[in-house]
Amino acid sequence: GQQVMQIPQYQHVQEGEDFTTYCNSSTTLSNIQWYKQRPGGHPVFLIQLVKSGEVKKQKRLTFQFGEAKKNSSLHITATQTTDVGTYFCAGAFGSNYKLTFGKGTLLTVNP
Amino acid sequence: DVKVTQSSRYLVKRTGEKVFLECVQDMDHENMFWYRQDPGLGLRLIYFSYDVKMKEKGDIPEGYSVSREKKERFSLILESASTNQTSMYLCASSQDYPYGYTFGSGTRLTVV
Numbered sequence: 001g002q003q004v005m006q007i008p009q010y011q012h013v014q015e016g017e018d019f020t021t022y023c024n025s026s027t028t029l030s031n032i033q034w035y036k037q038r039p040g041g042h043p044v045f046l047i048q049l050v051k052s053g054e055v056k057k058q059k060r061l062t063f064q065f066g067e068a069k070k071n072s073s074l075h076i077t078a079t080q081t082t083d084v085g086t087y088f089c090a091g092a093f094g095s096n097y098k099l100t101f102g103k104g105t106l107l108t109v110n111p
Numbered sequence: 112d113v114k115v116t117q118s119s120r121y122l123v124k125r126t127g128e129k130v131f132l133e134c135v136q137d138m139d140h141e142n143m144f145w146y147r148q149d150p151g152l153g154l155r156l157i158y159f160s161y162d163v164k165m166k167e168k169g170d171i172p173e174g175y176s177v178s179r180e181k182k183e184r185f186s187l188i189l190e191s192a193s194t195n196q197t198s199m200y201l202c203a204s205s206q207d208y209p210y211g212y213t214f215g216s217g218t219r220l221t222v223v
Binding site: 033035041042043044045047048088090097098099100101102103104 | 142144146151152153154155156159161167169201205207210211212213214215216217
């Protein structure tokens with residue numbers, strides 16, 4: 001079946017360091033979405049990327065969608081303790097509105 | 112803001128029981144989804160529905176069924192609960208493609 005691979009599984013950083021998580025699909029995605037799940041919480045929608053090569057920013061977060069629409073990344077500049085949580089990418093294939101989630105990257109931040 | 116409400120935060124059920132997990136959304140969303148979340152396995156789609164009385168199997172439908180009699184309500188049914196169905200169950204809804212999902216707070220089900 002269609003899968004979305006996400007790395008790394010875990011990332012521990014010192015506060016102020018940067019963080020990046022990557023997603024990859026073997027087949028072309030129609031769009032990719034990013035979610036954040038705080039410890040004990042539920043996933044919360046962050047952003048959606050649709051166009052090839054698209055880059056979007058939300059304050060310290062930068063989201064990219066690859067030219068071939070098979071990969072994506074989320075980069076956080078100068079992490080803060082409030083960034084702690086699991087970041088999931090989720091891809092859609094074709095016109096299908098169901099999402100396939102990556103397994104997530106758990107980010108911990110040492111103050 | 113869209114609100115997705117799951118009826119129970121925690122549930123403990125016995126093996127063999129029939130279990131109903133309820134989910135209600137208040138923004139007239141077309142699409143609703145049931146996922147389970149397990150450590151190391153991420154979120155896996157059980158069933159989804161794109162309209163009233165319409166349903167489709169996700170990636171792991173075995174042992175589950177669903178019901179959507181009204182647009183705002185999507186129920187997940189465990190016909191005969193088993194210990195391997197102990198998990199966090201997350202309901203989500205969305206407008207038509209390609210909008211993001213809004214998740215409920217989840218139901219942590221323990222089957223003993």
